[in-house]
Amino acid sequence: MIPSPLLEFRQVSKTYGDGAATIRALDRIDLSIERHQFLAIMGPSGSGKSTAMNILGCLDVPSSGAYLFDGVEVGNLDRGQRTLLRRHMLGFVFQGFNLLARTSAIENVELPLVYRGMAGPERRRLAKRALGMVGLAGREDHTSAQLSGGQQQRVAIARAIVTEPKVLLADEPTGNLDTRTGDEIMALMTALNREQGITVIMVTHEDEIAAYADRIVRFVDGHLDSDRPNVKEASHVL
Ligand SMILES: Nc1ncnc2c1ncn2[C@@H]1O[C@H](COP(=O)(O)OP(=O)(O)O)[C@@H](O)[C@H]1O
Numbered sequence: 001m002i003p004s005p006l007l008e009f010r011q012v013s014k015t016y017g018d019g020a021a022t023i024r025a026l027d028r029i030d031l032s033i034e035r036h037q038f039l040a041i042m043g044p045s046g047s048g049k050s051t052a053m054n055i056l057g058c059l060d061v062p063s064s065g066a067y068l069f070d071g072v073e074v075g076n077l078d079r080g081q082r083t084l085l086r087r088h089m090l091g092f093v094f095q096g097f098n099l100l101a102r103t104s105a106i107e108n109v110e111l112p113l114v115y116r117g118m119a120g121p122e123r124r125r126l127a128k129r130a131l132g133m134v135g136l137a138g139r140e141d142h143t144s145a146q147l148s149g150g151q152q153q154r155v156a157i158a159r160a161i162v163t164e165p166k167v168l169l170a171d172e173p174t175g176n177l178d179t180r181t182g183d184e185i186m187a188l189m190t191a192l193n194r195e196q197g198i199t200v201i202m203v204t205h206e207d208e209i210a211a212y213a214d215r216i217v218r219f220v221d222g223h224l225d226s227d228r229p230n231v232k233e234a235s236h237v238l
């Protein structure tokens with residue numbers, strides 16, 4: 001038996017509204033994403049990137065077609081099952097970091113474990129370890145206001161990986177960062193992909209950021225316009 005891809009879109013369409021006002025955000029997308037892949041999604045504003053990410057992240061379901069997560073059709077799960085899938089299998093990173101203000105780094109990272117009902121000491125142990133993995137050992141008690149943008153995004157990545165997800169979904173993770181800090185964040189995401197085997201799916205509009213991925217797909221008007229492997233420069237492989 002051929003193993004199924006980790007994530008698969010089969011003729012996925014997504015429409016908003018109805019009648020003459022219908023917007024077709026995604027139009028019959030076929031896309032297979034293998035385990036441990038690092039995929040970049042590019043395309044102009046309004047081309048359907050975030051819509052695709054919302055479906056990949058089980059926050060939304062297709063209007064037609066099927067989204068399969070490890071062979072399971074997500075559209076057939078109820079809301080509670082989708083929430084569990086999200087909490088156990090997926091990590092999210094956003095452009096704006098989305099940390100709780102006036103809350104320490106470690107408390108932010110512990111949050112997904114609170115939702116799991118994990119006891120305090122175990123939670124803190126895992127959150128501390130995740131902060132160490134993103135290079136923030138010793139900053140556990142700093143609040144967002146006491147951290148740079150790059151450090152805040154590292155906290156957000158620690159929060160995303162503390163549950164040991166199979167997939168990390170990142171929508172413009174370097175959009176609010178300067179070039180050098182953006183490169184540092186990409187080096188971290190590359191390491192998580194290579195060393196932890198996390199499948200990474202990232203939206204970006206910057207070629208320099210997409211260059212870290214091993215595959216680049218491009219959306220135009222809700223269609224998959226191109227899909228190509230990315231040949232990396234030596235500096236990105238290091
Ligand atoms: N909740 C929504 N209601 C109505 N239209 C939406 C909604 N979300 C997205 N759209 C529309 O769907 C299209 C794709 O949007 P989106 O996926 O956000 O694109 P991108 O992330 O590539 O900028 C756009 O035309 C957008 O206006």
Ligand SMILES: [Mg+2]
Nearest residue numbers: 046049050051
């Ligand atoms: Mg978007």
